[in-house]
Amino acid sequence: MSHLSPSWLPALSEAVAAIHTPAFPRALLAFINTSLAFDCALVLGYSRSHKPIYLYDSLTEQRQVLFEHYLHQSYREDPFYQAVQSGMAPGVYLLSELFPRFFTKSDYYRGFYQNTGWHDEVGIISRVNDEVTVVFSLGRLGKHAAPGQEELATLRQLEPLLQNLCLQHWGKLSGELSSAPPDQDNVKARIDLAFDSLGDMLLTRREREILRLVLLGHRSREIGERLGIGEGTVKNHRKRAYAKLNLNSQADLFLMFLNHLITLDNGRQA
Known part of the structure; x- marks a missing residue:
């Protein structure tokens, strides 16, 4: 796993310590970042009987697109949502492996990817129970080139560990209610x-x-x-x-x- 940064072990320790706490998604993404560079992330739960449930995000551009449009309507056009609904096996996937050639001309691409500024995306699909599949969408903006094969190979080696951590944290997640961002008062x-x-x-x-x-x-x-x-x-x-x-x-x-x-x-x- 040569692409791991020197901080991988402390990052993993923090992720394990954060299981069953609101800090877990951020901590797990910090660990993932030791093997794969990304600019922003979105974590959602998909099920067959409900709309996507929000778990975490670090979007930096047009964040309202997620809450006011994607979560209520356009998620159906998301290649990762479609992959989960079609029974795609858990694993690490590039967006380019999932979407058809005409995807960049679709309303969804213009409405989400162009508004958020993402140029590429890596997705981690994790099945946490019979009802819910958690998907990590890791977006890259202009400053990062497409993921390299070494980065992807390292992340795929870590994938069984990531699956187990997700199972420990979200194993009892239902497909109905979202998770709250931190610091919710008043x-x-x-x-x-x-x-x-x-x-x-x-x-x-x-x-x-x-x-x-x-x-x-x-x-x-x-x-x-x-x-x-x-x-x-x-x-x-x-x-x-x-x-x-x-x-x-x-x-x-x-x-x-x-x-x-x-x-x-x-x-x-x-």
Whole structure:
């Protein structure tokens, strides 16, 4: 494993010590970084019955694309998501090994890769239980060339160890609720911010207002009376909002809101 940096052993020790703590994803990525250089990372849990669940990120550009678009809609076009759904075996993969030739012309490529600035990606697929597969997406920006064969060979040698660490930490992970970024304080303020920003890249102000009242337990007639509009108009706004967010029911809306609240970026409160 000649491509490991001298810091690999302390980094591994920190990752092991962080198992079952919120610090684990960051610590494990620091260990991975001793064998493979990357600029930013995204860690998600994929399952067959739920939308992706957020576990960790260190995105540096257009981070809102992840929370307001990818996690609710465009994830279906992600080659790594598609690979997991098709039964791809756990392991280390290059994005170029998965996507078709026309991928760079797709809406997903333009909407995620070009917005985040990623030029290349290495993915680590880790099956942690019968329901959930954890995927590490390691992005490279312009300053890093494509991963070298020696880097990939080293990472693939480490892959059984990485799989075991992921199993220890995420073995009981369900496919429903996301993990929170650190330092989440002031619950009331965060809930208000989550209501105000729910779907803010996709919904109109009126649609967001109506979904807030739905989440607070109000029926269409009550919402119409509050807002001074007809019940039918409320239902039409609600239907359009559900379509934009790819929701089928009020239960889907509630789960989406919980995940939005949990993963809300603290920086947006400034």
